[in-house]
Amino acid sequence: MKPYNLEQFKGIIIALYASYDDLGEINTEAVRRLARYYATTGVKGLYVGGSSGEGMLQTVEERKQILAAVVAEVGEELTIIAHVGAAATRDSVELAKHAEEVGAHAVSAVPSIYYRLSADSVEGHWQAIIDASSLPFIIYHIPQTTGFHLSKGLLTKMAAQDKVIGVKISAESTFELQQFKAAGGSDFLVLNGPDEQYLAGRAIGADGGIGGTYGVMPELFLKIEMCYAQGNMAEAQAWQFKVNELIVKLLSFPSLYGACKAILKLRGFDIGVPRMPLLPCTEGDQGRIEQLNAEIITLVELAKG
Numbered sequence: 001m002k003p004y005n006l007e008q009f010k011g012i013i014i015a016l017y018a019s020y021d022d023l024g025e026i027n028t029e030a031v032r033r034l035a036r037y038y039a040t041t042g043v044k045g046l047y048v049g050g051s052s053g054e055g056m057l058q059t060v061e062e063r064k065q066i067l068a069a070v071v072a073e074v075g076e077e078l079t080i081i082a083h084v085g086a087a088a089t090r091d092s093v094e095l096a097k098h099a100e101e102v103g104a105h106a107v108s109a110v111p112s113i114y115y116r117l118s119a120d121s122v123e124g125h126w127q128a129i130i131d132a133s134s135l136p137f138i139i140y141h142i143p144q145t146t147g148f149h150l151s152k153g154l155l156t157k158m159a160a161q162d163k164v165i166g167v168k169i170s171a172e173s174t175f176e177l178q179q180f181k182a183a184g185g186s187d188f189l190v191l192n193g194p195d196e197q198y199l200a201g202r203a204i205g206a207d208g209g210i211g212g213t214y215g216v217m218p219e220l221f222l223k224i225e226m227c228y229a230q231g232n233m234a235e236a237q238a239w240q241f242k243v244n245e246l247i248v249k250l251l252s253f254p255s256l257y258g259a260c261k262a263i264l265k266l267r268g269f270d271i272g273v274p275r276m277p278l279l280p281c282t283e284g285d286q287g288r289i290e291q292l293n294a295e296i297i298t299l300v301e302l303a304k305g
């Protein structure tokens, strides 16, 4: 058995958006406010500095600032997973050490990006991160952006270490999810990445999910999870279908994160716009953003019953 409390990682974990001020600089006050709000929703935790968190678009110092602010604000109420993936292993190692210093609960990382890497190289990258702290490690598998296809063989080898507690799978194959769960064993966590398939992921073995659209509708993912946990598959499926219509709309804007940030701004959370090259919403998008926000709020009210 892994020598960690794995329960704290099971459930709905929001992939936290980056917070910037009007000049595009890190806004720790805004990220604290947002994290504080999420702590009231019933979600299990926050995934900081991942795809939604734009970690790859920030300096090491900026990433540290955000993580430290989030842990200081909600680290005692929510599980905080620090994504420390970077192109250079030494940056990831520095971020992993910092994550432990400030009190995060786990670290996670994609393979190094840009170079086409062998499995040995990615293993070495991850191992350096694992060895840099005493925190548990969650592999971040997102081949559509990194170009690295994690094999079942490497997954099995990594999962044999006590410190490697799970994998976050953003690849779309639920078959692969099931295979990784089987390979990792019963005390190995598998966290669903594609929000559109949250229920499918759960049904085939995921222990929860980490998602980039959860942040604008955590209540709806909690509803799907509640219906699933109660064995009410028909209702869970009906909610997943409703959520998927919203995701299709979110994905129709210049960038997903631009849309999510524009929606949060309407709700009083001004966390800026995404960094280039990610595109913000334009003035021309505003009407559709307002309509989508209203649709989400209506569904949240319905979900609360």
Ligand SMILES: CC(=O)N[C@@H]([C@@H](O)[C@H](O)[C@H](O)CO)[C@@H](O)CC(=O)C(=O)O
Residues within 6 Å of the ligand: 015, 016, 047, 050, 051, 052, 053, 142, 169, 170, 192, 193, 194, 195, 196, 210, 211, 212, 213, 247, 251, 256
């Ligand atoms: C490819 C991608 O970005 N996938 C997202 C999903 O949450 C995704 O935004 C959602 O399913 C909409 O397509 C997450 O798996 C990534 C994530 O959680 C993160 O690190 O922010």
